[in-house]
Amino acid sequence: MMAPKRYPPRNPSWSMRREHLMCFLGLSLLLSSRGCLALAAASSKPRVALVSGSNKGIGREIVRLLANDEQDWVIFLxxxxxxxxxxxVQDLMKDLDEKNQKTSIVCCPLDLTDPTSIARAKEMVEQQQGRLDVLINNAAICFNDPTLYGKVPHTPFEQQADISIRTNFFGTLQVTQTMLPLLQQSDYPPRIINIASAAGRLAILKNNQDLVEAFTSPKLQLTELESLLQQFVQDVEAGVHASKGWPNTCYGMSKLGIIAMTKLMARDYVDSIxxxxxxxxxxxxxxxxxxxxxxxxxxAVTPYLLATITRDKFVTGKHFFQEQEIEW
Ligand SMILES: NC(=O)c1ccc[n+]([C@@H]2O[C@H](COP(=O)([O-])OP(=O)(O)OC[C@H]3O[C@@H](n4cnc5c(N)ncnc54)[C@H](OP(=O)(O)O)[C@@H]3O)[C@@H](O)[C@H]2O)c1
Structure with missing residues (x-):
């Protein structure tokens, strides 16, 4: 691992932030021959991206970086x-650089827990663009969030499992599977970037080596992965998860599932996505x-770089932190 690099300061004006970022990206470009990420050259055709949960937080910053990229984008927020x-959308469009006037940002209603909303989001992208070049699965919930589900001051652990796994893991999976036909229309080559977390590191399964082997098996099938996560929810709800070696983190398990899903799908779509x-x-x-x-x-920087790296730097099935591949 390399030493942490510079990042844009907290609240500077956008132009200053961009300057810092370009400096930072310059560093990444420079290091590309040593395994870091490198940027793609601009194409005349706008690229099409969908970023889930991008009305605020990291997702919103990913949209901001894409929108201010050299390349024109149509971004579904x-x-x-x-x-x-x-x-x-209104706020981000105000911040667009003058040279990015061909880029557009469109609000795309998308709720990970609502299959109808996922189907409608696909229809929207399909009708407007006919393809998707980049899917960034960013939306997630975490029970550290004091705004989550409004007034509930503390949700008992047994009640956190279903909604956390259903939203973060199964919702993300369903969005991905629904968008796959649109991604397969892209010649970018298409990319899926799943926002995971250190909370989903393999070490959280340290109390059960069989689980580690199950989640990391090179032969793991999607149905098996789904069953493992359903089992976790059942065991939490039955109050037996700790005795079976599961960790005390529903958010962590949802993100561990996302990382396992990333590796599994990268294996299944090797060379194409x-x-x-x-x-x-x-x-x-x-x-x-x-x-x-x-x-x-x-x-937002690493997701942005993965969305924009050149085809010759094709990389798949990896887990990144601050522009570097890291161990799960
Ligand atoms: N912040 C961190 O330190 C950190 C660390 C590791 C990983 N992450 C991951 O980074 C990603 C972005 O998180 P953040 O920190 O930017 O959090 P955030 O500011 O709370 O943003 C989360 C986004 O997800 C959306 N969302 C929640 N439930 C959803 C659902 N059912 N359907 C669709 N969208 C939904 C939220 O929408 P609403 O505005 O409607 O709630 C919001 O847009 C997440 O995957 C998170 O787990 C964050």
Whole structure:
């Protein structure tokens, strides 16, 4: 691992932030021959991206970076609440550099827990663009978020499992599977970037080596992965998860599932779709009551780089943190 690099300062004006970022990206470009990520050259055709949960936080910063990229983009800003999504679109469009006038940001209503909303989001992208070049699965819930489900001051652990796994793991999986036909229409080559977390590191399964082997098996099938996560929920709800060696973190298990899903799908779509996961680092957002030590825009840099790297740097099935591949 290399020493942590510079990132844009907390609240500077956009032009200053961009300057810092370009400096930072310059460093990444310079290092590309040593295994870091490198940027793609601009194409005349706008690229098409969908970023789930991008009305705020890290997702919103990913949209901001894409929108201010050299390349023109059509960005579907996923938001489960349409008015919050539209507000974010308005704010981000105001910040667009003059040279990015051909880039557009469109609010795309998308709720991970609602299959109808997922199907409608696909229809919207299909009708407007006919393909998807980049899917960034960013949306997630975490029970550290004081705004989550409003007034409930503390949700018992047994009640956190179903909604956490259903939203973060199964919702993300369903969005991905629904968007696959559109991704397969892309010649970019298409990419899926799954936002994971250090909370989903394999070490959380340290009390059960069989689980480690099951989640990391090179032969793991999607139905088996789904069953493992359903088993976790059942065991938490039955109050037996700890005795079976599961960890005390529903969020962590949902993110571990995302990393396993990334590796499994990368294996199944090898050579055709770039599928990677990213730990964005501990960023100050609503998810942690703004206690994170990094600005949200820092967490957006690696997803942005993965969305824009050149085809000759095709990379898949990897897990990244701050522009470097890391062990799960
Ligand atoms: N912040 C960190 O330190 C950190 C660390 C590691 C990983 N991450 C990951 O980074 C990603 C972004 O998190 P963040 O920190 O930016 O959190 P955030 O500010 O709370 O943003 C989360 C986004 O997900 C959306 N969302 C929640 N439930 C959803 C659902 N059912 N359907 C669709 N969208 C939904 C939220 O929408 P609403 O506005 O409607 O709630 C919001 O747009 C997440 O995957 C998170 O787990 C964050």
């Amino acid at each position: 996923g938001s489960r609440d349409e008015s919050r999504g539209n507000q974010a 770039m599928i990677n996961s990213v730990d964005p680092g501990f960023c100050a957002t609503d998810q942690n009551n703004n206690q994170g030590v990094l600005p949200a825009e820092r967490g």
